[in-house]
Amino acid sequence: MAESKASTAQKSGNGGKLFLGGAIGLAVLSALFLNTGTTAIHPMDQFTVKPLFGGDHVGMLTITNVTFWLAMSVLAITLLLVVGTRGRAIIPSRAQSIAELAYGFVYKMVEEVAGKDAVAFFPYIMTLFMFVASANMLGLLPFSFTTTSHIAVTAVLALAVFLTVTFVGFWKNGTKFLGLFWVSSAPLPLRPVLAIIELISYFVRPVSHSIRLGGNMMAGHAVIKVFAGFAGLMAVAPFSILAITAMYGLELLVAFVQAYVFTILTCVYLKDALHPSH
Amino acid sequence: MEGDLAHIGAGLAAIGSGAAAIGVGHVAGNFLAGALRNPTAAASQTATLFIGIAFAEALGIFSFLVALLLMFAV
Numbered sequence: 053m054a055e056s057k058a059s060t061a062q063k064s065g066n067g068g069k070l071f072l073g074g075a076i077g078l079a080v081l082s083a084l085f086l087n088t089g090t091t092a093i094h095p096m097d098q099f100t101v102k103p104l105f106g107g108d109h110v111g112m113l114t115i116t117n118v119t120f121w122l123a124m125s126v127l128a129i130t131l132l133l134v135v136g137t138r139g140r141a142i143i144p145s146r147a148q149s150i151a152e153l154a155y156g157f158v159y160k161m162v163e164e165v166a167g168k169d170a171v172a173f174f175p176y177i178m179t180l181f182m183f184v185a186s187a188n189m190l191g192l193l194p195f196s197f198t199t200t201s202h203i204a205v206t207a208v209l210a211l212a213v214f215l216t217v218t219f220v221g222f223w224k225n226g227t228k229f230l231g232l233f234w235v236s237s238a239p240l241p242l243r244p245v246l247a248i249i250e251l252i253s254y255f256v257r258p259v260s261h262s263i264r265l266g267g268n269m270m271a272g273h274a275v276i277k278v279f280a281g282f283a284g285l286m287a288v289a290p291f292s293i294l295a296i297t298a299m300y301g302l303e304l305l306v307a308f309v310q311a312y313v314f315t316i317l318t319c320v321y322l323k324d325a326l327h328p329s330h
Numbered sequence: 331m332e333g334d335l336a337h338i339g340a341g342l343a344a345i346g347s348g349a350a351a352i353g354v355g356h357v358a359g360n361f362l363a364g365a366l367r368n369p370t371a372a373a374s375q376t377a378t379l380f381i382g383i384a385f386a387e388a389l390g391i392f393s394f395l396v397a398l399l400l401m402f403a404v
Contacts, residue, residue, distance in 0.1 A: 165377050259395070260388040267394050313384045320381055 093284070095277035099201055099270065117197040118205070125186040125199065133182070154182065158315065165319035170326055176216070177322075180209065181315040188269060188307035192300070200310075201269040203262055210262035213318050221325035232328040261317055268310050272303045336400045343397035350390020357382045 103114045110116055132154075136147030144152060158178045162170055166177075184200060191198025199205050221229040233250040235243055276299050282292035361379045365372035 161377065165381075256388075260391050263391045263395055264384065264387060267391060309380075313380055316377060316380055317384055 093277055093281040095274040095281065098197070098273060098277060101202075118199055118202065121190060121197045121199045122187070122205070124196075125183060125190050128186045128190060129182045132186075154178075154185075161316060162319055165316055166323040167326060170319065170322050173216075173220075173322055177315055177318055180213070180318060181311055184209070184265065184314050185308060185311035188311055189304075191269065191273065192303060192307060198269050198273055200265055201273060203266040206262040206266040207258070209265075209314075210258040213261065213321065214258040217318075217321045217325045220322070221328060224326055225328055229325070229328050232324060236329075257321065261314070265310050265314050268306055272299070272306055275299055276303065336404045339404075340397040340400040343393045343400060346393020346396070347390050350387055350393070353386035353390070354383050357386050 101110060101116050101118050102108070103110055103116050104120055105115060132147060133151050136145070137151045139145060139148060141148060155178070158181050159171075159174060162174050162177050166173070187200045188198070190196055191200065221232070233247045233254070235246045235250065238246055276296055279292045279295045279299060283289045283296070357379065361375070361382075365375070
């Protein structure tokens with residue numbers, strides 16, 4: 053008993069030493085980077101879109117870091133969902149169990165939040181979740197680019213959801229879809245006022261849907277870079293590296309939660325479109 | 331001078347983010363209070379929790395949007 057305790061203490065001591073060593077190494081590295089660079093780290097510099105293969109001009113078809121990392125997230129999803137589940141083993145491999153976990157997670161969410169008849173839209177919602185989650189996670193790799201921190205990227209996703217939901221609403225319910233704005237449970241004199249409010253909140257959806265994701269990702273990465281800027285000062289370097297580590301853990305959580313929130317809101321909007329009765 | 335005022339406005343708009351933080355904390359805290367009273371029902375309500383948080387956060391996002399517009403568009 054005592055022996056095992058001692059061994060775990062030894063282990064954790066080793067881990068602590070390893071962590072400290074890594075932290076000091078990182079501090080030295082970042083100090084070196086800062087000394088060689090002419091300017092300090094600017095927290096918003098990481099979000100600049102630049103062409104990957106020379107030049108400064110960004111045209112319609114230029115391969116920039118954004119398009120590269122968008123392609124990378126598609127590649128990551130393909131690797132996980134197609135190559136990972138290729139074996140179709142009864143006892144799944146690690147990749148297969150992650151893929152199955154993601155599938156079951158999203159399927160349950162669609163069924164519970166949007167209703168049984170929304171399962172027809174499961175492929176779209178699964179695509180959204182996997183894309184946003186993988187783009188968020190890939191953005192956390194050092195020296196990578198967070199594509200979802202750009203409102204241009206998230207706005208396209210949110211607009212697609214908005215258009216799909218509106219189209220589905222009119223397609224499934226016809227003009228009854230407008231009942232979404234006419235709150236029949238409210239007193240009659242209040243209904244026109246509520247209709248205006250509902251109309252505004254309906255058209256604001258794509259804005260909040262996209263900026264929630266983009267803003268969260270951008271803010272988190274900017275905070276990490278702000279702490280990275282402090283790491284250049286030797287006196288505060290250990291604290292700032294601890295802070296970066298903590299923020300990184302938080303960002304990992306945020307990356308997942310934001311993908312989850314994005315998908316669950318899509319499910320909520322879809323439920324509104326399929327069952328507009330207020 | 332105009333740019334300076336816009337920056338002050340952006341800073342004031344950031345107060346809205348703090349207000350949204352209060353709202354989100356309220357939602358999460360009340361969820362926890364309810365969940366600890368009836369833990370068996372808590373798991374089925376996590377989706378509602380996240381939807382509530384998302385809607386509370388949406389209004390903070392508008393202040394963030396105002397700040398962004400003041401910083402880059404005005």
